[in-house]
Amino acid sequence: MTSPDPQAATQALLYLDGVNVSFSGFRALNALSLVIEPGEMRAIIGPNGAGKTTMMDVITGKTRPDQGEVLFRGTHDLTRLDETAIAGLGIGRKFQKPTVFDSHTVGDNLLLSLAGPRSPTNLLFGRLRPDAAERIDEILAVTRLGAQRDRLAGALSHGQKQWLEIGMLLAQEPALLLVDEPVAGMTDAETEATATLLREINKTRSVVVVEHDMHFVRALGVKVTVLHEGSVLAEGPLDAVSADERVIDVYLGR
Numbered sequence: 082m083t084s085p086d087p088q089a090a091t092q093a094l095l096y097l098d099g100v101n102v103s104f105s106g107f108r109a110l111n112a113l114s115l116v117i118e119p120g121e122m123r124a125i126i127g128p129n130g131a132g133k134t135t136m137m138d139v140i141t142g143k144t145r146p147d148q149g150e151v152l153f154r155g156t157h158d159l160t161r162l163d164e165t166a167i168a169g170l171g172i173g174r175k176f177q178k179p180t181v182f183d184s185h186t187v188g189d190n191l192l193l194s195l196a197g198p199r200s201p202t203n204l205l206f207g208r209l210r211p212d213a214a215e216r217i218d219e220i221l222a223v224t225r226l227g228a229q230r231d232r233l234a235g236a237l238s239h240g241q242k243q244w245l246e247i248g249m250l251l252a253q254e255p256a257l258l259l260v261d262e263p264v265a266g267m268t269d270a271e272t273e274a275t276a277t278l279l280r281e282i283n284k285t286r287s288v289v290v291v292e293h294d295m296h297f298v299r300a301l302g303v304k305v306t307v308l309h310e311g312s313v314l315a316e317g318p319l320d321a322v323s324a325d326e327r328v329i330d331v332y333l334g335r
């Protein structure tokens with residue numbers, strides 16, 4: 082792949098160019114270049130070890146690249162910021178395994194995640210953002226967890242826990258959501274519902290989703306980037322990348 086147009090750096094929401102990451106001499110990311118436009122939802126696919134998780138780690142500041150540019154909104158150099166600062170810029174990440182608070186209700190999990198002045202003292206004295214109750218209602222509606230509000234999170238199904246965690250991420254009001262294999266272990270119906278949920282979220286936020294489940298990627302209906310050996314192998318609509326011989330060889334054909 083050629084590098085993206087340098088002018089794209091200033092217009093992109095997320096701009097990666099020539100990113101290298103090595104672990105003990107092994108290139109996990111190899112001159113990776115990728116551009117996510119404002120408002121876009123992008124699906125990232127690729128075989129095990131292709132570098133998908135490492136790419137997310139670089140964007141969120143967990144891993145520092147050895148080389149390359151990583152810019153958010155054209156001006157923020159993510160290679161110089163730590164994880165907290167990057168989260169503060171509005172980049173939220175959902176890991177594969179749900180990490181909800183099992184012994185709290187669904188509603189309280191969301192309350193604890195709300196952006197705003199939520200120091201322990203503020204929570205203790207009920208000082209929350211003024212629209213907290215309204216925002217929780219909205220998130221419960223979009224995640225279809227309204228009927229579960231007073232249930233303990235520990236009692237939810239695996240799919241519902243994943244939706245709750247996506248809801249907790251939404252409560253932080255990120256501009257960009259990074260979502261790692263959200264439908265692993267879900268039923269077909271839950272997988273469909275998750276595609277609908279991410280499409281709904283994408284109406285107001287940008288999303289990068291890593292997923293192996295091709296039915297789910299198809300249901301998202303967005304541009305797909307195929308990673309292989311730490312670089313972009315192919316990019317485009319799912320039908321086009323699925324027909325690409327190189328993609329079939331390294332990933333889909335297996």
Ligand SMILES: Nc1ncnc2c1ncn2[C@@H]1O[C@H](COP(=O)(O)OP(=O)(O)OP(=O)(O)O)[C@@H](O)[C@H]1O
Pocket residue numbers: 104105107108109127128129130131132133134135136
């Ligand atoms: N901390 C690390 N130390 C050494 N090697 C690592 C480390 N993290 C990742 N790697 C290696 O880098 C390569 C890319 O890994 P990465 O987890 O990014 O791939 P992936 O595309 O997310 O794979 P999967 O689909 O299996 O999650 C792999 O070969 C992996 O073993």
